[in-house]
Amino acid sequence: MKILLVGGAGREHAIALALKRSSKEPRISCFADLVNPGINKVVKETGGEFFLGSINDHGAIIRAAQKVGADFVFIGPEEPNFHGVPDRIEESGIKCIGAGRKVAELEMSKASMRDLQWKYKIPGRLWYKKFKTYEEALPYIQEYAESVALKPARQSGGKGVKVIEDFQVYLQEDKRKVKKEHAEMIVKEHMKDYDDIDYKLLIEERVWGPEYTVQCFTDGRTVVPMPAVQDNKHAFDGDLGLETGGMGSISCGMNLKWGVDDDRAIITEEECRRSADIVKLMIDAIQKDTGQRYHGIAAGQMMLTSVWGPTVIEMYSRLGDPEAGNVMTALKTDLVEICEGIIEERLNTVKVEFEDMAVAVKAVCPEGYPDKRDLAKGHPVALEGAGEGVLWASAEETGGVVRTGGSRVVECVGTGDALPEASAKAEELTKSVRLTDGWRTFHRKDIGSEKSLLRRVQLGSMARDIYKYRERKGLLGKRMIWVPGKGLVEVG
Ligand SMILES: Nc1ncnc2c1ncn2[C@@H]1O[C@H](COP(=O)(O)OP(=O)(O)O)[C@@H](O)[C@H]1O
Ligand SMILES: [Mg+2]
DSSP states (O other), X not given: OEEEEEOOSHHHHHHHHHHHTSTTOOEEEEEESSOOHHHHHHHHHHTOOEEESOTTXXXXXXXXXXXXXXXXXXXXXXXXHHTTHHHHHHHTTOEEESOOTTXXXXXXXXXXXXXXXXXXXXXXXXXXXXXXXXXXXXXXXXXXXXXXXXXXXXXXSSOOOEEEOOOOGGGHHHHHHHHHHHHHHIIIIIXXXXXXXXXXEEEEEOOOSOEEEEEEEEOSSOEEEOOOBEEOOEEETTTEEEEOSOSEEEEETTTTEEETTEEXXXXXXXXXXXXXXXXXXXXXXXXHHHXXXXXXXXXXXXXEETXXXXXXXXXXXXXXXXXXXXXXXXXXXXXXXXXXXXXXTOGGGSOOOBOSOEEEEEEEEEBTBTTOHHHHEEEEEEEOSOOTTEEEOSEEEETTEEEEESSOOEEEEEEXXXXXXXXXXXXXXXXXXXXXXXOOEXXXXXXXXXXXXXXXXXXXXXXXXXXXXXXXXXXXXXXXEEETTTEEEEEO
């Protein structure tokens, strides 16, 4: 069995380790734009090869797959999906785990994703408006938009989203200005290099509630959910600071319980099931709309909101990073068997199981991340101890030396019977990482801690009280306004 893995970040290191555990003892090769030391180790141990090149260059990837005689290619990140790399690989006669260009539209265009959700009346849909130019959006931003999320309409690597709350009436003028400036920045800065989309800017109603990701394996017929994971986006403890690609993530069992024997949970099992049902409806809808079969991973980045309960914020066409560290660690079933089930479209015959365990992932970042990445880049890194449980992320190995790439350098994975225990183990692992030139690193201590769990459980419970009430009254997902003389009127 020979596999070519595409991508060189922490997510792909987690995938490589899961593939390596397979009883089929696969020979794992990797194609990435830099040599990730962790993946390189797996490649060496299993007798594979490491190829350097652009992960969007389908020709080079196909040549590498042919050279190693790959039984299949596993695409880790989203950009190759957006560039049709899985389509070209399959056309060349090589099997591939990765969303084809047409179905990857679910992630690539946040505007198309919302269109599809409304067209097929899929639960968890938010109100939105999409714009091709900044000028078109301007009157809307200035006159009408209140509490909103302003978004680049194309996925741009987790940059550019701004959520604006409008309840402080005395700040309305300033907020209008912020909205205007940010909308302009999205179109002029974040979207300027993309000519592969029609719509540039999305304005969405603003909602609140705990966020979580439900990642699923799919062969286009069957959708198999993995444990729900909560990512922590903000740079510093207490959810403060700039948003990052993800500072760490937690999971326990299928539904984010506190512990294996502690049922306090951020979301309930039923909410988990509903979220997976939504992902399935999205997959069915995109397949119906495009005629393309979905082979790979689809995930819902969800929020438990008071309006809908499980609500889609955005979709992924791949595993999340750091969320991959959680699910790949807890995966009990042979990942190669799952991949074969996807390729042969018989995923329903594979019994996919996960350990009932808590997993906490903490990303360690060089100072400067996320806004001054040039300062965070190029520092030599040493990992003291065996490095067991540490995933290499934005790190490059050249000539035997490992240097930081400017983003999260490693992801420390702790496990246990309960999240605070898993968090403490991940915390211990962060001590094994050192930048040998003395440059400082930082990470979040609070990921999976009792205090932060309590806050998240409470937030979930507040959103749940309201959406359950709405559900009982038949008001789930409905927006009502008060019209004098008429009373409550449903709109939209
Ligand atoms: N409609 C919304 N209401 C409230 N918060 C939102 C909304 N949309 C996005 N957000 C917040 O902004 C974050 C980033 O938005 P998202 O659509 O996931 O874009 P990306 O991850 O590509 O930056 C979300 O994780 C969520 O916290
Ligand atoms: Mg997101």
